Amino acid sequence: MRAKSLTEQARRAQIVAAAIEVLAELGYGATSFKQIAARAGLSSTGLISYHFKGKQELVDSVYAEVRRTFTEFVLERMDHSATAAGELRAFLSANLRFLRAHRAHMVALAQVRPHVSAADSADDDHRKMADLLRQGQRRGEFREFDADTVAIFVLALRNGVLARAGDHPEVDLDLCERELITVVELATRRG
Amino acid sequence: MRAKSLTEQARRAQIVAAAIEVLAELGYGATSFKQIAARAGLSSTGLISYHFKGKQELVDSVYAEVRRTFTEFVLERMDHSATAAGELRAFLSANLRFLRAHRAHMVALAQVRPHVSAADSADDDHRKMADLLRQGQRRGEFREFDADTVAIFVLALRNGVLARAGDHPEVDLDLCERELITVVELATRRG
Amino acid sequence: MRAKSLTEQARRAQIVAAAIEVLAELGYGATSFKQIAARAGLSSTGLISYHFKGKQELVDSVYAEVRRTFTEFVLERMDHSATAAGELRAFLSANLRFLRAHRAHMVALAQVRPHVSAADSADDDHRKMADLLRQGQRRGEFREFDADTVAIFVLALRNGVLARAGDHPEVDLDLCERELITVVELATRRG
Amino acid sequence: MRAKSLTEQARRAQIVAAAIEVLAELGYGATSFKQIAARAGLSSTGLISYHFKGKQELVDSVYAEVRRTFTEFVLERMDHSATAAGELRAFLSANLRFLRAHRAHMVALAQVRPHVSAADSADDDHRKMADLLRQGQRRGEFREFDADTVAIFVLALRNGVLARAGDHPEVDLDLCERELITVVELATRRG
């Protein structure tokens, strides 16, 4: 894999950005090269094939880009010094803030996930969350529970809120954030 | 809308059943009329178009059928006499049992949901859950929280568990059920 | 592989026939579904894909059809009772007559052969010819030579004549036939 | 047509050489500018279009180059002083040796021939061979036959052997050469 030129990188980024927009607006099924090309102001779908070996590579690139943006966003807002409980709170909080800042990314992510070829990196999320929970248990912050199972719950809450908020713009994200943090704390804390 | 003859109803049911199987096995994207017809033992996709005005109507019918089956299943197992907390427990429990008994329906539901046109009947679920929660608050079983928000959480937990279990057959559903009930109880109970 | 209906067989035959014409006129590279559909009076290339699983199946069908026609034609004109030398003469003669009767088939065959997927049935021809030559040697009609090598020669002569005559309509096929038979006889006869 | 600079000539030669390799390895259908550029170490297919007016010119150039190499090779090995029969033997012999020395050229030639636009220079071969045969007849070396027709045969034998040997590497070229010379001699000699 030889290095991409600057122009190439820029075009790829532009196409990925257009794809994200279209995915968020029309959903995966209606997202064709034609739509993406139109959105990106390209004169031909051939150009997309020129920059991406196939639809799969584009889909994977979209996924990677959204994850990159998301991870970066969350990491910047994580509270590394503190307790596991603190990290958990920061994680949830960052997720909701990301939704506010990049709603299209969030929706596109949901649309694209079932079609990503990469060994499912959702498993990554799961593993990291379970580790954080176990750490909190070792430190005595959290009660006894099966960390893998509760990790499913935490991520389910996150996903469910994002999905709901994606469909229902009227959801009050501030309220949601407070309640979410409360709920997770009640569900995990010791005693 | 004139009444459907018995034959017609039977055919529709047969097609919907086949569609559910195919959706569960191949996913939405690979579910074509051809696949469904083959699965149903029909010799022509024309028959599907004959009985359903279009793909959308079939999709909606699949959704309706899965929901009907699901609702029926859950209702039979609800504990109506008891407390709101009891109902909540019964609801969660029934959901997991349904997954065990009708995994294909569950997977098909997930595949089909994003393409359903009907005014989202997920909203129905939400409303009912919120009502149940409010009832529990009035009775003093639950702590103070925003019922609409927590309804999102409860359903998110349910959906997340189902999704995870759909993809990862190794998940221990019994363990999952116990932890889920514990978590929801901790998160909602008074005091 | 279930039986094809009569209509289906007819359509397939029609498409194959059109493909043969187009191949003969435009060559393999310019033979697209579009051209074939136009030639066959079809309103859509989709119909070709409907009747043939893919381009490869069509190509193979064309090859099979031409070979079938050809083999039938030649077999009818073979002199089975007689000597190996007689059979050889009859074979060559029949080949040239086929060219006169079905020039398009012949040209299409040449165009299509490199793209046929079937285990090369040109090897079949070769084996049969070598067997015939060996038989003639055992009977004392033919001189000693390496039958496999001379089989290559005989088929090469046949192919070369067909190719030349395909490109140069002015070739005198009667003269060609007489000379060809003479040459092969001189090259193979004992003494 | 202004003279080509040295650089230009070199580039053209490089591209043609790469094209020959690709043609021999992948066949005509899979030989794209992209493949050729990659093989030649060029970073853009644009360069090919720059040096050749179109694909046709490249194809014709490949053909011309192979023919040039081939003719040169054969001419060097011809026995000019001798009889027509001797020249004929030398010609056949040289052909087989060329195949051994430059198999790729030979295969590329076969791939490219059907797509060459140039007034078929195969006719050249034919004319020369017919002349040689007539000369042999005048000198009393060869029997009476139609020289044009037998020229077709000789070239057909040559082509057929090359084609067969191209596809079947197990062919014994030494044996083939001896048999070929014998056959042609039997078929042409006087008495």
Added chain:
DNA sequence: CATGAATGAGCTTTCATTCAT
């Protein structure tokens, strides 16, 4: 001269849908 990005026509294929029988 060489580069690499861009273009648009063309390809095969799949799909939901229609319609005569």
Added chain:
DNA sequence: CATGAATGAAAGCTCATTCAT
């Protein structure tokens, strides 16, 4: 009612070619 043949739109993708730099 059911069948299977036919339709045409749309998809992803490849290709030779063009052009600004």
